[in-house]
Amino acid sequence: MLLIPFAYSKALGRYVCPDEVDQGLKCECICTECGKALIAKQGETLRWHFAHQSDSGCGGEGMVHKLAKECLKESVTKFMRFPHDKERDPDSKYTLAKIESVKIEVWMQRANRRVDAGVLFGIYEKESDLWTLVTHFKAVIEICVTNPKDKSYISDMSNYSIPVLEMRLNQEEILRRAINQLSKSADPVKSSMKIHLLNAWKSSCKKEWIIRNGLPSLFRNCI
Numbered sequence: 001m002l003l004i005p006f007a008y009s010k011a012l013g014r015y016v017c018p019d020e021v022d023q024g025l026k027c028e029c030i031c032t033e034c035g036k037a038l039i040a041k042q043g044e045t046l047r048w049h050f051a052h053q054s055d056s057g058c059g060g061e062g063m064v065h066k067l068a069k070e071c072l073k074e075s076v077t078k079f080m081r082f083p084h085d086k087e088r089d090p091d092s093k094y095t096l097a098k099i100e101s102v103k104i105e106v107w108m109q110r111a112n113r114r115v116d117a118g119v120l121f122g123i124y125e126k127e128s129d130l131w132t133l134v135t136h137f138k139a140v141i142e143i144c145v146t147n148p149k150d151k152s153y154i155s156d157m158s159n160y161s162i163p164v165l166e167m168r169l170n171q172e173e174i175l176r177r178a179i180n181q182l183s184k185s186a187d188p189v190k191s192s193m194k195i196h197l198l199n200a201w202k203s204s205c206k207k208e209w210i211i212r213n214g215l216p217s218l219f220r221n222c223i
């Protein structure tokens with residue numbers, strides 16, 4: 001099981017790293033997935049983390065997942081960069097897509113599946129120093145904390161002409177960046193998560209179009 005990197009601080013009213021709270025139960029943090037109290041573990045062997053008090057059956061993954069969706073929702077008007085496949089496009093360009101709207105937890109009737117987010121993207125291209133809107137498209141975004149989507153998901157969702165982007169979080173990296181920002185940001189965990197989700201180059205959040213149906217041709221070389 002992964003170590004829980006963040007927790008929700010009732011006192012501060014935001015998500016926190018284990019480095020910014022008192023040890024043990026004095027951290028006054030909860031897991032937003034199961035609602036139970038968490039303890040901050042600041043030992044010498046493992047990296048600092050949070051844990052449930054007893055064997056609660058909750059691994060805290062749902063909380064990280066929830067935080068990522070929340071951050072995605074707050075990223076409307078922001079741009080996501082999609083790097084091009086270096087082999088097919090040696091110049092290594094990228095396509096910019098603006099997040100125009102985000103709906104969390106969307107029920108997809110025909111696939112009989114609930115997806116993490118339905119996103120409307122606007123694609124922009126650079127023409128003589130100006131970024132101009134070229135087209136819009138809808139996509140599904142799935143946030144992956146531990147388990148990538150399997151074949152049955154892909155076959156259920158292939159009935160739609162909607163592309164699906166899977167974003168694989170790197171919790172270590174999000175935590176590391178949040179700790180670096182402790183003195184600079186009012187909400188270091190959230191701002192680190194947002195950077196992780198949006199910036200394809202500086203972050204190692206692996207993004208992959210697991211279904212490319214309905215993806216605009218501008219994305220032919222995007223990975």
Ligand SMILES: [Zn+2]
Pocket residue numbers: 031032033034035036052056058059060
């Ligand atoms: Zn929990």
